[in-house]
Amino acid sequence: xxxxxxxxxxxxxxxxxxxxxxxxxxxLNALSLAMIRDLTAALLSWREDPQVLAVAIRGTGKEGPFGxxxxxxxxxxxxxxxxxxxxxxxxxxxxxxxxxxxxxxxxKPYIALMDxxxxxGGMGISQGASLRIVTERSKLAMPETNIGLFPDVGGGYFxxxxxxxxxxxxxxxxxxxxxxDAVSAGLxxxxxxxxxxxxxxxxxGETPFETGEAVERWCLTHKHRETPRAPWSATxxxxxxxxxxxxxxxxxxxxxxxxxxxxxxxILRQRSPLMLHVVLEQIRRARGMSLAQDLRMERxxxxxxxxxxxxxxxxxxxxxxxxxxxxxxxxxxxPQWNPARIEDVSPEMVEGFFSEPWPAWAHPxxxxx
Numbered sequence: 163x164x165x166x167x168x169x170x171x172x173x174x175x176x177x178x179x180x181x182x183x184x185x186x187x188x189x190l191n192a193l194s195l196a197m198i199r200d201l202t203a204a205l206l207s208w209r210e211d212p213q214v215l216a217v218a219i220r221g222t223g224k225e226g227p228f229g230x231x232x233x234x235x236x237x238x239x240x241x242x243x244x245x246x247x248x249x250x251x252x253x254x255x256x257x258x259x260x261x262x263x264x265x266x267x268x269x270k271p272y273i274a275l276m277d278x279x280x281x282x283g284g285m286g287i288s289q290g291a292s293l294r295i296v297t298e299r300s301k302l303a304m305p306e307t308n309i310g311l312f313p314d315v316g317g318g319y320f321x322x323x324x325x326x327x328x329x330x331x332x333x334x335x336x337x338x339x340x341x342x343d344a345v346s347a348g349l350x351x352x353x354x355x356x357x358x359x360x361x362x363x364x365x366x367g368e369t370p371f372e373t374g375e376a377v378e379r380w381c382l383t384h385k386h387r388e389t390p391r392a393p394w395s396a397t398x399x400x401x402x403x404x405x406x407x408x409x410x411x412x413x414x415x416x417x418x419x420x421x422x423x424x425x426x427x428x429i430l431r432q433r434s435p436l437m438l439h440v441v442l443e444q445i446r447r448a449r450g451m452s453l454a455q456d457l458r459m460e461r462x463x464x465x466x467x468x469x470x471x472x473x474x475x476x477x478x479x480x481x482x483x484x485x486x487x488x489x490x491x492x493x494x495x496x497p498q499w500n501p502a503r504i505e506d507v508s509p510e511m512v513e514g515f516f517s518e519p520w521p522a523w524a525h526p527x528x529x530x531x
Contacts, residue, residue: 171200176367179377180208182219183227190233191221193283195254201287202261209269216271216377218366219287220359223278228359229299231275234282237309241486244468245477255314255464256526258283259457262316263530266290266453271374273381275363276300277356281338286315289349293378295385296341297356302349305336310434310485310497312441312463318448319456324348326396327403333441334403334411335429342390352385398422408438408504434481434497435504439512447516454530461527465519472514475500 170186182204184191208214223229235258243251265272265287274288276296281303288294296302304313304321313321313333321329324347331337332347344350354362362384371377402414402423408430415427430438444463448456466472467482477483481499488497501507522528 169200170194170197171204173200173204175208175211175214177369178213178215178371179366180204180211180214180217181363181366182217184219184221184232187222187224187230189236190230190279191284192233192236193258193287194236194239195250195257198254198257198261202257202264205261205264205268214270215371216273216374217268218273218275218363218377219291220275220363221278221284227363228275228277228356230278231280231300232284232287233279234284237486237490240468241483241491244480244483251468252465252526255461258286258315259461259527260530262286262290263453263457263527266316268292271378273378275359276302276341276344276350277359281305282313283315285317285320285349289316289320293352293381294344294350295352295354295381296344296350297354297359298341299356300341300344300350301338302341302344303336303338304333305338307334307433307437307441308336308485309489310437310481310483310499311467312437312444312460314460314464316453316457316460318444318460319451319453320349322445322449326400328396328399329445330403330411330442331394331399331426333445334408334433334438335426336433337429343393346390346392352382353390354381354384354386358384394422402426408435408442408507411442412504430504434485434499435501435507436499436511437481438504439507440515443512443516454527457530458525458527459516461525462517462519463515466515466517469519470514472517473511 172183172185174181221231271292273293274291276288278299279301285304304317306313321333328347339347341353345353402411405411412427412430415423468480469476470480485497488494
């Protein structure tokens with residue numbers, strides 16, 4: 163295994179399994195462009211390697227293996243690059259989304275061990291897995307509305323495939339799911355005790371597997387047998403988040419006296435009003451899209467997030483740059499959203515995000531199918 167401290171993805175073949183370890187624990191394994199490239203290179207190398215029957219991926223915490231999976235993309239890099247005009251920002255999203263597509267379409271079993279925090283970009287490198295394993299320590303979310311962004315990395319695709327209108331609820335609020343909740347939501351396949359992960363990982367290199375499916379079956383022997391129950395009411399989620407618009411959703415929540423409705427309304431009132439409207443449209447469009455179509459739409463969206471030309475905004479005036487500033491740079495948690503109110507967002511403000519910034523033939527992800 164690589165031991166260079168500047169290399170944050172360790173790739174090795176153990177037995178018949180390609181093993182990937184994210185090793186940037188001080189940043190909760192947040193993805194850099196170099197990490198995305200290393201993951202892509204390993205997966206492409208192993209795709210045609212007959213020695214490799216399956217791939218497994220894990221993270222590392224400050225105490226050692228596991229404990230954290232991936233907190234997402236490196237948002238400080240996003241902020242710095244947006245302000246400096248660094249073209250690497252464009253490369254980051256193009257290559258990240260291509261990696262997400264590679265994982266979803268990988269021809270061999272890909273097993274994600276999503277222990278600890280797994281958010282944003284971490285969901286992008288795990289939701290396409292053929293087997294998604296969580297633990298009692300897992301914290302899953304697509305929290306991008308908190309920074310004036312949208313649930314990207316294929317979020318439109320996998321959130322829109324949740325039952326009913328659960329995807330709108332999770333995408334708009336950024337609600338954090340415990341491991342059992344993620345299984346209930348259809349965003350994980352199996353719940354495993356975190357204390358069993360080290361032995362499970364070691365066994366991947368020691369067991370004489372004959373097929374990739376045998377690797378998956380072995381992992382599933384470690385799971386809890388009970389089916390978790392969702393802690394939210396599916397009926398209420400569908401009633402509210404199936405409404406036609408963000409103002410209608412918030413109005414319904416604020417007319418409801420339940421704790422869930424009151425807390426959910428308060429969360430939405432803190433988010434970027436403009437991006438809430440964009441996210442609702444994103445998830446609903448994605449329901450009728452293939453994965454490749456969704457990723458191309460999201461690549462358009464992220465371009466508009468940093469270069470919102472139809473609103474004459476970029477740099478510090480971008481909702482995304484402002485959201486990252488408030489959350490991760492200045493940490494004042496007082497973003498100055500524009501518009502400031504959900505009710506003040508016009509359809510024209512939203513529509514511009516879904517315009518094509520490139521001709522179809524020149525789209526950065528035109529090659530995806």
